[in-house]
Amino acid sequence: MKGIFKNETVQEFFESKEAVFGLVLIVVLTLAAIFANFIAPQNPYDLKELNLQNAYKPPGYVADGIRFLLGTDDQGRGVFSTILYGMRISLFVGLVSTVFSAIIGTILGLIAGYFGGKVDMLIMRLADIQLSFPALLIALMIMAIWGQGLDKIIIAITVVGWVYYARTVRGSTLAEREKEYVDSARVVGVGHLGIMFKHILPNVLAPVIVIGTVRIANAIILEATLSFLGLGVPVTKPSLGSMIASGYQVLFSGYWWVSVFPGVALMLIVMGINLVGDRLRDILNPKLKR
Amino acid sequence: MLEIILRRLWQSIIVLLAVSLLVFVMVYVSGDPVELLAPPDATEVEVAQLRKALGLDKPLHVQYLQFLKHALHGNLGYSYVNNAPAVELIFERMPATFELAMMATIIAVIFGIPFGIIAAVNPKKIYSKAIMIGSLFGISFPTFWVGVMLILIFAVTLGWLPSSGRGETVKVFGIPWSFLTWDGIKHLILPSVTLAGYHLALIVRLVRAGMMEVLLQDYIKFAKIKGVSKKKIIFVHALKNIMIPVITIIGLNFGGILAFAVVTETIFAWPGMGKLVIDSIHLLDRPVVVAYLMIVAVIFVIINLLVDIAYTFLDPRIRLK
Numbered sequence: 001m002k003g004i005f006k007n008e009t010v011q012e013f014f015e016s017k018e019a020v021f022g023l024v025l026i027v028v029l030t031l032a033a034i035f036a037n038f039i040a041p042q043n044p045y046d047l048k049e050l051n052l053q054n055a056y057k058p059p060g061y062v063a064d065g066i067r068f069l070l071g072t073d074d075q076g077r078g079v080f081s082t083i084l085y086g087m088r089i090s091l092f093v094g095l096v097s098t099v100f101s102a103i104i105g106t107i108l109g110l111i112a113g114y115f116g117g118k119v120d121m122l123i124m125r126l127a128d129i130q131l132s133f134p135a136l137l138i139a140l141m142i143m144a145i146w147g148q149g150l151d152k153i154i155i156a157i158t159v160v161g162w163v164y165y166a167r168t169v170r171g172s173t174l175a176e177r178e179k180e181y182v183d184s185a186r187v188v189g190v191g192h193l194g195i196m197f198k199h200i201l202p203n204v205l206a207p208v209i210v211i212g213t214v215r216i217a218n219a220i221i222l223e224a225t226l227s228f229l230g231l232g233v234p235v236t237k238p239s240l241g242s243m244i245a246s247g248y249q250v251l252f253s254g255y256w257w258v259s260v261f262p263g264v265a266l267m268l269i270v271m272g273i274n275l276v277g278d279r280l281r282d283i284l285n286p287k288l289k290r
Numbered sequence: 291m292l293e294i295i296l297r298r299l300w301q302s303i304i305v306l307l308a309v310s311l312l313v314f315v316m317v318y319v320s321g322d323p324v325e326l327l328a329p330p331d332a333t334e335v336e337v338a339q340l341r342k343a344l345g346l347d348k349p350l351h352v353q354y355l356q357f358l359k360h361a362l363h364g365n366l367g368y369s370y371v372n373n374a375p376a377v378e379l380i381f382e383r384m385p386a387t388f389e390l391a392m393m394a395t396i397i398a399v400i401f402g403i404p405f406g407i408i409a410a411v412n413p414k415k416i417y418s419k420a421i422m423i424g425s426l427f428g429i430s431f432p433t434f435w436v437g438v439m440l441i442l443i444f445a446v447t448l449g450w451l452p453s454s455g456r457g458e459t460v461k462v463f464g465i466p467w468s469f470l471t472w473d474g475i476k477h478l479i480l481p482s483v484t485l486a487g488y489h490l491a492l493i494v495r496l497v498r499a500g501m502m503e504v505l506l507q508d509y510i511k512f513a514k515i516k517g518v519s520k521k522k523i524i525f526v527h528a529l530k531n532i533m534i535p536v537i538t539i540i541g542l543n544f545g546g547i548l549a550f551a552v553v554t555e556t557i558f559a560w561p562g563m564g565k566l567v568i569d570s571i572h573l574l575d576r577p578v579v580v581a582y583l584m585i586v587a588v589i590f591v592i593i594n595l596l597v598d599i600a601y602t603f604l605d606p607r608i609r610l611k
Contacts, residue, residue, distance in 0.1 A: 129305050129308060129309075132305070132590060132591070132594050133545075133549075133587070133590055134545060134546045134549035134550070136549050136550060136552070136553070137549040137552075137583075137586065140549075140552065140567075140571075141313065141316070141583055142316075143571075144567075144571040144579050145316040145579075146316075217430075221432045224432055224434075224435075225432060225433070225434055225553060228432075228434045228553070229434075229552070229553065229556060229568055230568075230572065231571065241432075241434075244434065244435055244438060247438075248438045248441075248557065251438065251441055251442055251446055252445075252446055254446070256442055256446070259435075259438050259442075260439070260442070263432075263435040263438065263439070266432060266435065267430060267431055267432075267435070270430045270431075270432070271426070271427075271430045274426070274429070274430055
C-alpha cells in the first residue's frame with residue numbers, strides 16, 4: 001500500500017492542471033455536501049420549513065427571510081439547498097456501492113486467479129455473461145423486480161460493478177501467483193487465505209484504486225439515471241436525478257431552473273472524478289512509463 | 291471456423307437459459323400482482339380465482355418449466371394491464387425503437403469518424419482541442435440530462451423542434467415509420483441526437499487514438515516518402531486499418547444504444563419498447579417486463595454472436611488459429 005502513495009506519485013499527479021482542477025472540484029463539492037446543514041439556507045427534507053406558496057419561484061427570489069439563490073421547485077424547496085442535500089445522496093450512493101463492488105469483485109477475482117480451474121471458469125463465465133449486457137439494463141432489471149429505495153439502488157449498482165474489479169484482479173493474481181514470494185510463503189506454512197489476502201492482495205490493489213475512481217462517476221450517473229426514470233430514491237428526499245426528473249415535467253411552463261442547476265452539479269461531480277481518474281490511470285499504469 | 295461458430299452458438303443458448311432462469315426467479319420473488327390487479331372490494335374467493343386464472347397458484351419450478359415451454363413457442367404471457375400477448379405488445383413497439391437506434395448509430399458514425407480523424411491528424415490545432423473537449427463533455431454528461439437540455443433549448447426556448455411522440459408516420463409493410471415524412475424527421479432529431487451523444491464521443495476518442503497510432507507506423511512513413519497524397523494516406527491506408535475495432539465497437543454499441551433508448555424514449559415520449567417497459571415496471575405488469583428482458587437478451591446474444599463471427603472473418607489471426 002505504501003508504494004502507491006509515494007511522494008513522486010503525488011508530485012506527478014499535481015503536474016497535471018486538469019487533474020488538480022478535478023481534485024479541487026471534488027473536494028469543494030464533497031465538503032459542500034457534507035456540511036449541507038450549515039451551508040444550505042433551508043432544510044429541504046423538513047416539511048415545516050417548506051412553504052407551498054414559494055413553489056416555482058425564479059432564481060434570486062426572497063421570501064420567509066430566505067434568499068432562493070437558484071429558485072424553488074414544486075414543493076417550495078430551494079433548488080440550491082436541495083442540490084446540496086441531493087449531492088449527499090449521489091455521493092453516498094456512488095461511494096458506498098463502489099466500495100461494495102470493489103470488495104466483492106476483488107475477493108472473487110482473487111479466488112478465481114488463485115485457485116484457477118472450475119472456480120475460475122464459473123466466476124469468469126458469470127462476468128462474461130454480465131458484461132455482454134449494458135449496465136443500465138442489468139440495474140433496470142434489478143430495480144424493476146425489487147422496487148425502489150436507496151438500499152435497492154445500492155444493491156443494483158454494486159451488482160453492476162463487481163465485474164470490472166474481478167477481471168483485473170484475477171489477471172494480476174494469475175501473474176503474482178507464480179512469483180517466488182508466494183512459494184516462499186507457502187513453504188513457511190502460510191495458508192491459502194493468508195497468501196491471498198496478506199501477500200497477493202497488496203500487490204494487486206493499484207489497479208483497483210484506479211478502476212474505483214472511474215467507477216464512482218459511473219455509479220453516480222447510474223443512480224441519477226435510475227432516479228430520473230422514477231425507479232430510484234423516494235421523491236421526498238430527491239437526489240440530483242429525481243430533481244432533474246421533476247424539473248423536466250415543468251420545462252414547458254418555463255421553470256427551467258428546477259432541472260438545469262441539478263444537472264450542472266451532477267456534471268461537475270462526474271467531470272471532476274473523470275479528470276482525477278484519467279490522471280491516476282496514467283500515473284499508475286506501468287505500461288505508459290518509459 | 292465452423293467449430294468456433296458452433297461453440298459460440300452453444301454458449302449463447304446457455305446464456306439465454308441462465309438469463310431466463312434469473313429473470314423468472316427474480317420476478318417471482320418480487321411483489322404479488324394479484325393484489326394489484328384484483329379490485330379493492332374483491333372477496334378472498336375472487337382473489338383465489340384470479341390467482342388460478344393467471345397460473346400463479348402452482349409451485350415455482352412448474353411455473354418456470356411452463357414459462358420456458360411457452361417461451362419456445364413465442365408466448366411470453368399475457369399483459370395484466372392491456373390484456374394482450376406481451377410479445378405482441380413489444381413487437382408492436384420494436385420498430386420505433388429500432389428506428390431511433392439506427393438513426394442514433396448513423397449520427398454517431400457520420401460525425402464521429404471524421405471528427406476523430408481531424409483530431410488525430412492535427413492534434414495541436416484549436417479545432418482538434420475543441421473536438422476533444424467536446425468528447426470529454428460527451429462522456430461526462432448523463433444521457434437524460436442532455437435530452438432535457440435539448441428540449442429546453444430547441445423545443446421550449448426556440449420552438450424549432452417538437453419534443454414528444456413520433457409525429458406523422460408512413461406505413462411500409464404495415465409498420466409505421468417516422469423517417470419518411472418531414473414531420474416525422476423533425477420528431478426524430480432531438481431523441482436520436484440525445485441517444486447518439488455518448489456514442490459519438492466514444493467513437494471520436496477511439497478513431498483518434500487508433501489513427502494516431504497508425505500514422506506513426508512505417509508503412510505510412512513509406513507512403514509519405516513515396517509521394518502519396520496526404521488525403522490518400524489518411525483515407526485509404528490508415529483508415530482501413532482502424533476500421534476493424536471501430537466496426538466492432540459500433541456493433542457492440544448498438545446494444546448499448548438499444549438499452550439507453552429506455553431513457554431517451556421516456557424523455558421524448560417516443561412510443562418504443564423502452565417506454566413500454568418503464569410504464570410496465572410502474573404498473574407492475576410482470577409478463578411485459580419479463581418478455582422485454584427476454585427479447586432484449588435474445589437481441590444482445592445475437593449481436594454478440596454476429597460481432598464475434600464478423601471478427602473471425604475480418605481478422606486473419608483468429609481465422610488461422
